[in-house]
Amino acid sequence: MGCTICATTALPAMPISVNAESNPKEAFLMKPILYLAAFLLARPALAHHPTGGEAPQTVFHGLISGLAHPVIGLEHLAFIVLIGLAAAVSGRVLAGPGAFIGATLLGTALHLAGLVLPLAEWVILGSVLGLGALLVTGHRVAGPVALTGFALAGVFHGWAYGAAVIGATPMPVFAYLLGFGAIQFAIAAGIALVAGRVLQRDPAPARLAAAICMGVGLAFLFQTVEPMIFA
Helix, strand or coil, X not given: CCCCCCCCCCCCCCCCCCCCCCCHHHHHHHHHHHHHHHHHHHCCCCCCCCCCCCCCCCXXXXXXXXXXXXXXXXXXHHHHHHHHHHHHHHCCCCHXXXXXXXXXXXXXXXXXXXXXXXXXXXXXXXXXXXHHHHHHCCCCCCHHHHHHHHHHHHHHHHHHHHHHHCCCCHHHHHHHHHHHHHHHHHHHHHHHHHHHHHHCCCCHHHHHHHHHHHHHHHHHHHHHHHHHHXX
């Protein structure tokens, strides 16, 4: 995705309900994930570059930009949440996030090498909608095919990340890679660990969170096609 400021996505208030009868502690752990997913829809989307569209000039700026980019790019954050939920459903906490994050590093490297990935914006949106739909419908996303899909999506998400460091020197770029790799792993693995404790008893919260993430994808899809329809 580019460095544009995306339109605000506002939806009616949605009650977030977790079955607390079986285990109040598990319900307490799951609620932050649902609120994070709802936050994706409720907040205005921000520019994708924390440094104001300029390439980071120092290691510190590279690190901060890397930590922030996957969080303020809502379509990226939605997919990271979905990766964590998929890992929780499959019971493989590290494999899915690891495949995705490793591929994002590769995708950024491809962008810096000058390779243009066709239809990157559409692939990124498709990854959010596709994985969200699988989780909403109760599919267990695991195995070699799923890991391959995560990695393929990661290449395109990482390629989009690469735009933020075009023209930067090697050390800020390295810090940027370290930052976005770390924050993505923290979010995805954290969600997988927390959600995994809850989903054995009640899969509904994961489906609700996935549906909210799909809503983010649909909002970005509408924003993308609107100029084509009403031009």
